Amino acid sequence: MGQIHENNQEIVKILARILPKEKNLETLIPGVTVFRIDKSFVRVPLTYHPRIILMAQGKKRVFIGEDTYTYDPSQYLVLSVPIPLECDAVAEVGKPILGFGIDVDPAEVAEILLLTEETKYSGENLPKGIYGASVTEEISDASLRLIQTLNSKADSLVLGKSIVREIIYRVLKGENGEALQALAHRNRKFFQISQILSRIHKEYDQNLDIGELAISCGMSVSTFHVSFKAVTNSSPLQYIKTVRLQKARSLMITEGTNAITAAERVGYESPSQFSREYKRYFGLSPAKDQTQQLLSVET
Incomplete structure (x- = not known):
């Protein structure tokens, strides 16, 4: 040492x-x-x-x-x-x-x-x-x-x-x-899940259907859920939601985008649902979080 x-x-x-x-x-x-x-x-x-x-x-x-x-x-x-x-x-x-x-x-x-x-x-x-x-x-x-x-x-x-x-x-x-x-094992479930994760990060603003994601990597929905959670410690739906919320927060803080626009840009159809899930995840409403973060940058 x-x-x-x-x-x-x-x-x-x-x-x-x-x-x-x-x-x-x-x-x-x-x-x-x-x-x-x-x-x-x-x-x-x-x-x-x-x-x-x-x-x-x-x-x-x-x-x-x-x-x-x-x-x-x-x-x-x-x-x-x-x-x-x-x-x-x-x-x-x-x-x-x-x-x-x-x-x-x-x-x-x-x-x-x-x-x-x-x-x-x-x-x-x-x-x-x-x-x-x-x-x-x-x-x-x-x-x-x-x-x-x-x-x-x-x-x-x-x-x-x-x-x-x-x-x-x-x-x-x-x-x-x-x-x-x-x-490196492209024929293994791990690589298949890693490919799905990359896709989620590219297409987070689109309608990502869990069944279609499972089929795209040759798995049943149940096998896909088990494999996905084993690799990420998260369900596919929760993972997608988390990615969208973090992307939205980044838009609001780095680009000054308002909450409604940020919600639309990351794939949310309901602003109220976005607000609820945002507060549950970050602990603050989108507006309060954005204001707090901008004030911390200024000071």
């Missing part, structure tokens, strides 16, 4: 210099984003997309159903499918949360697996689409080398992608790696 701590200290120095204030920053390395969060925050609804998230400083937790996943300098988080969840964060005074994320590409996962001689995923069980695992010295070492490339444009462009590939390989071979390996 000593080496991992030393590596984290170096990563913190580099990220603190690159990110002098709170920000999410896309780097020159495709699929790699670095982030800084200055203050702790209480549980808020978010949607995480397929990625590996590693922390150099601070702690975050995600809540999905009755499950809680903590990620910090000793634990990383892996999401192999997009999942709406709740998240909170703990930052010490004078020590911002610093870390980075690597997008997960199923094609790259499959390519890496083809080059390895063993795979932990048998295809018999349906793993969850999210898990946490312990940071190993190999992952820590690769993480430091990846962040060091950000000191140089040439290093980022020439070396970054190969180090990303190394980290994905280490994660695939590591603790609970079968959940990520399942992405």
Whole structure:
């Protein structure tokens, strides 16, 4: 653990210099984003997309159903499918949360697996689409080398992608790696559900019929429900509703869209139903939430 701590200290120095204030920053390395969060925050609804998230400083937790996943300098988080969840964060005074994320590409996962001689995923069980695992010295070492490339444009462009590939390989071979390996098994239920999740995020504003979604991936409605919940810890209907509500909130806060227009744009036919479900999910009416969020940005 000593080496991992030393590596984290170096990563913190580099990220603190690159990110002098709170920000999410896309780097020159495709699929790699670095982030800084200055203050702790209480549980808020978010949607995480397929990625590996590693922390150099601070702690975050995600809540999905009755499950809680903590990620910090000793634990990383892996999401192999997009999942709406709740998240909170703990930052010490004078020590911002610093870390980075690597997008997960199923094609790259499959390519890496083809080059390895063993795979932990048998295809018999349906793993969850999210898990946490312990940071190993190999992952820590690769993480430091990846962040060091950000000191140089040439290093980022020439070396970054190969180090990303190394980290994905280490994660695939590591603790609970079968959940990520399942992405590469296109004939398995996990991959079919992941494809449906991607479709929901693209077509959330359309009429998504559960029966049609089940048929499109070759499952009965009951099998589809069971498989969907096993991967996302949510029913298909609740997942769709959550995605729509989060998209609507984003429109209201980032674009200033009013509640009625936002409801229509994400697929709601009834503004009153939208208001009820919004308040139930976020704890505030759309109008109050929008006002509160805009005031917090101004101050």
